[in-house]
Amino acid sequence: MKKMFLSLLALGAVSSASAATSIGGSIGSGGSLYLQRDVDALSATRYSLDLDATNFDFNSLAVGGTVDYLRNATAGSLGGLNPYYGLGLGAGISLGNSNNNVQLYPHVLGGLSYNVTAPLSIFGELNAGPSIKVGNNTSVFLGIGARIGVNYVIGN
Numbered sequence: 001m002k003k004m005f006l007s008l009l010a011l012g013a014v015s016s017a018s019a020a021t022s023i024g025g026s027i028g029s030g031g032s033l034y035l036q037r038d039v040d041a042l043s044a045t046r047y048s049l050d051l052d053a054t055n056f057d058f059n060s061l062a063v064g065g066t067v068d069y070l071r072n073a074t075a076g077s078l079g080g081l082n083p084y085y086g087l088g089l090g091a092g093i094s095l096g097n098s099n100n101n102v103q104l105y106p107h108v109l110g111g112l113s114y115n116v117t118a119p120l121s122i123f124g125e126l127n128a129g130p131s132i133k134v135g136n137n138t139s140v141f142l143g144i145g146a147r148i149g150v151n152y153v154i155g156n
Contacts (some may be wrong), residue, residue, distance in 0.1 A: 025048075026149025030062070036151065040077045042072045045073040060099040063090020068109065088127070094135075096134060101135030105143050 001118030012038030022036040022044075030052030036043045045067065052062040068088030090105035115121045124147070 004012075020153050021155045022151050022153045024149055024151040026123075026147040028125075028147030028149075029145035030147075032066070032147070032149075036070075038070075042075065044070045046070060046088075048090075050090065052092075056103040060094055061131070062092050062103070064090055066090040066105075070111075080115050082115070083111070084113065084118030085110045094133075099137060101133040103134075104132045105129060107112055107143065107145075113151065121151045121152060122149070124148050146147075 008078055019038040021038075021109075023029070023034070024036065025033045030050050032048040032050045034046050034048040036044050048068070050062070050064045050066055052064075058081075066088055068086050069082050070086040073083040086109050086115040088107055088109060090103075090107065092100045092103050092105075094103060099110040107126055107127045107129035111123050111125030113121045113123035127145045129143055130137075131141055133139050
């Protein structure tokens, strides 16, 4: 039993040592700061803190978070370009002039990243899914978003 426990502990240390951690930010359909952890060589999980000043008149402010599972579309790089896809769930609260809502946003996404240099890459991403708002303005509609951002690998 002791050998099995030590073997599992060693395997966990090796697998977590090979996982890269990244930080970054993006702008587009709101702004976000995120932490991203590699699950394996082809996939990652991204945890975002999102801030959105809606309607460009700043009468409403939405704060929330998103968890996305990302998967590379190819095993290798296409001349520095890396297409990826994924799915995620966003949740937030919107406060403002008669616009107090809680929102859920399950979505699919697709993007393209470009490796600028070893730890630094940039990306563009599109997402879509049902946007469910409950509160003063309860509604369900198709949400669509886009963002561009930067990703910096901080550890391997």
